[in-house]
Amino acid sequence: MPKRLSTLVLSCLLITAAASPHAAADASDTLRYIEKGDPEMAKALAKAQGGLDNFLATFDNPPAGTENYSVKIGIVDQGDSYALTGLKSVDNVEYFWVSNVKRTGDGFSGTLANDPGVVRNVRSGQEIAFAKGDIFDWMYIRDRKIVGNVTSCPILLRGPAEELQYYRDTLGLEC
Template sequence: MRLPLPLTVFVVLAFASQLGITQQRDENEIVFVGERDPEMVAAIRQARAGLDEFLKLAEKPPTGVSDLKLKVMVSDQNGTEHFWVSPFQSVGDKFEGTLANEPRVVRSVRNGQLIAFTRGEISDWGYVRNGRQVGSFTVCVLLRKVPKEQAEYYRKNHGFDC
């Protein structure tokens, strides 16, 4: 399936297996968002502004912090998707980590694959602190774009406060 260029796929949440949640809803829900969507552009900007602080925290996570993840943009001839990557590590001035979502548009990567990426390809970050989500700015935008019942499900079952 080839998507028009202005569409970008954002994965709502796909850490079901890592979080121990197995409901079908958590498997790999996606939302299509225009790449120029003002809320999404602002969320990515906010995430990138806090990236240094997040990476410092990720070097030595304090007690109560878990599930550290980066959201990374991957493009190929089929389109662009943003995937969660966890675990991840810095390698010099680049990063590598395990893709934690099943691709829906992009065909050059697969779930569970180790990928290398640059800082410029990072579009979000997040972690869990004492059961509550921190960061995940793009997810907060997506929760405003899905049906209320669906958004409430994620807030209740995954600790989102947005």
């Protein structure tokens, strides 16, 4: 896979559930905010969760032409540390893509694949452990096209039409 596509896929469409719309002014311009309880995001999350077992089966036995298996997890600052949010709807959660995913006993580990914009107690490249219940979304590449990453759709559908079209045409994202 070309480096540009790999980097783009892993860095695309970070989301944060903002406690208030004003929180966006303090964060990186790359973050996209979705209000807590957004109905379109709830539908996307249900779709992601509905496909999670199939994703994990494919992850465990990857077919030819697939690569870059990644998951999205929610993280919040907790004092001088951090906490994983699982699927709970909480204020100030930031969602991170985790790459280099591996099974570890009854859970998983991987590498945070994007820089934080709001959360301050984690960093890109940091190894992190998580459970199946912490997985918010998932994706992988099959024949140079995205499979999964459905939680990006509510974000893209609210953004510039040309951005949505790029993800559809170049990366095969289905929204």
